[in-house]
Amino acid sequence: MRTTICRVLLACAWLALGNARAAETTPAAAPPPALEALRKEVNERNAALVQQGFNLTHGLRLQGRGGAPARISLVLPPSDEDHRLHLWLAVQGGEAQLTLRGPAGQAPLLSWAARQGETSLQRRLPPGRYELEFDAGASEGGFALLGVKGPALVLPQLDAARVQERAAAPERGFHWPYFLYLPQQIKSPHLLVVPNNSGFVSTELELLRAAAAGELNRQAALAEGLGVPLLVPMFPRPADPQADDLYLQALSRAALLATHPAWQRVDRQLLAMVDDARQRLAQQGQVLSARLLMSGFSASGSFVNRFAFLHPERVLALASGSPGGWPLAPQAALADGVALNYPVGVADLAALSGEAWRPAALKAVAAFIYMGDQDANDAVVHRDSFSAADERLIFARFGSTPLARWQLSQRLYAEQGLDARFVLYPGAAHSVTPQMQADIAAFFAERLAAAVSAAP
Structure with missing residues (x-):
């Protein structure tokens, strides 16, 4: 392991x-x-x-x-x-x-x-x-x-005037701390959430804090440009010999089944953090919408993609970069009846989450899904992300590489009528390029403007 x-x-x-x-x-x-x-x-x-x-x-x-x-x-x-x-x-x-x-x-x-x-x-x-x-x-x-x-x-240097750290509050529904970044001017009533991805197994808070601080530092320019507060959680990546895929930072299957209070349903813990931040800002006179902007890359790209399926009514728009080699398929089965269970598809999503899948609500979520055409990073072959049966199914029916699966993923989202923009970047590997950053910022700005024009 x-x-x-x-x-x-x-x-x-x-x-x-x-x-x-x-x-x-x-x-x-x-x-x-x-x-x-x-x-x-x-x-x-x-x-x-x-x-x-x-x-x-x-x-x-x-x-x-x-x-x-x-x-x-x-x-x-x-x-x-x-x-x-x-x-x-x-x-x-x-x-x-x-x-x-x-x-x-x-x-x-x-x-x-x-x-x-x-x-x-x-x-x-x-x-x-x-x-x-x-x-x-x-x-x-x-x-x-x-x-x-x-x-x-x-280790980055955080701007103490702009960054707040909120301690874990199990009584409020979250067992891990989070960072809240406030831009110089709040222009939009939506919160930007960027899930953390430490890159290694750890439950040590100081290491998780350092990883989250680095993520916050990288995303601060996006938050400033959009004029939105930014929230970054400090979720762990525990090692569990009984659950090979306990990859909380990717919202894996085991993450939805975890029973340890600290590991349990980090998607709901994130919502509790969001509501805690909204309440704190409301006390300062800043009322925020319940609907979020979400952005993530690699493991956290998988997190935001899967989170939107679980809680579509809470997401306005998301940017998911290189989401584990396979974004969650928006269907329960293939045409020949082969079931697509989570995290391949949504066949058993209701049983895992305790809530019915809401495809109509998902159609109101705008998604920007992107990857470099040289990106060979494939979580499908790793047991902390997908099972061996998942890997065999994906390889046989969808392709043996992230690039080979790309067009099929795009087609599945289009067939379900989802507002998903798939963008492939020539020459880019497993990284976020300046062009990707600029396109993400433009996408979110476009969605925020649309939300303003649609408001009663």
């Missing part, structure tokens, strides 16, 4: 959304042509690392003479696998110094200086906090890129 989980975290972690976003930030003044070329190169290198299976990538703009060193704080959870760290930098006029320090009391694990180049480190690293420092003060500035293979989190 442990080996399978580790393979999945390498493939499925959606922390790559942070990727080279720092390198994508537009400076106040246009950079010199040479810096613009470096900016393009860091994006190309980032895409190549994703293609090579690096589950976490992070880009940085390095300030030149007089600028402060750039830093990345990494947290490594316990793991029985080697980590591979790949580092690249390029600066103008001089050299940059890179230093990697491990947990307190250790000598630097790596010290390296270069004008342009790359280096790698592969070894089994103890759990703890690691600090990467890039000092480009002896140069004219440039860019750096970090890639990691293995379980790891980047």
Whole structure:
């Protein structure tokens, strides 16, 4: 079980959304042509690392003479696998110094200086906090890129003025904390919910908090642009030898069957968090709609896709990226009568959830389902997501790869009259590209405008 989980975290972690976003930030003044070329190169290198299976990538703009060193704080959870760290930098006029320090009391694990180049480190690293420092003060500035293979989190700096943390409140229906981000101006009465995906098995709250904080940091620009509050839960990813698919962060089959109070029905726990946040904001004079915007990628792309089937009346629009290799089919059986049970289809969804499936309500949910045409990440072959019987059925009837299944998925949604827009991005692997981010923002803005025009 442990080996399978580790393979999945390498493939499925959606922390790559942070990727080279720092390198994508537009400076106040246009950079010199040479810096613009470096900016393009860091994006190309980032895409190549994703293609090579690096589950976490992070880009940085390095300030030149007089600028402060750039830093990345990494947290490594316990793991029985080697980590591979790949580092690249390029600066103008001089050299940059890179230093990697491990947990307190250790000598630097790596010290390296270069004008342009790359280096790698592969070894089994103890759990703890690691600090990467890039000092480009002896140069004219440039860019750096970090890639990691293995379980790891980047610790972000949250804006305390904008972010609130709500503690677990079992008496209110949720056993795990959540973050609530408030934009500078709330323009729309809808809450954006982005489920967390730690990328590895853990129930340690500090690790879950770090993963959720990273997700919040990545989605804050979307929330600001739309003018909506943002909620990110801190659900765990427990290991359970009695339930191979207890993948709460993907809303797997076992997630709907879990009986442990802390694991039980995380979809309903999320609704309790949402209603808690709405009540808190109402007390501050901000009344929010019960209908949500939801966005997720990889495991959390599966979560938002499945959540909408369970609670369609609570979702206004969703963006589901690379949802586990197979978005939930909106039908109970194939034409020849073969049943499609959850999470392949909805044949037994009512029995699992205790509520009837409501296809009419689902037709009122707008969905943006997207994937790169080079995305080979397939949760179908992993037992923490789908059963062996599910895999055989999907391979035999729908295709052996996510790309092979894409058009059929699109057709099934269209046949049921669902408002689902399927978008395939040429050349993209298992990551969220800047173009995807822009399209998601435009999709949500369009749906919010439609909701305003439709309001009585």
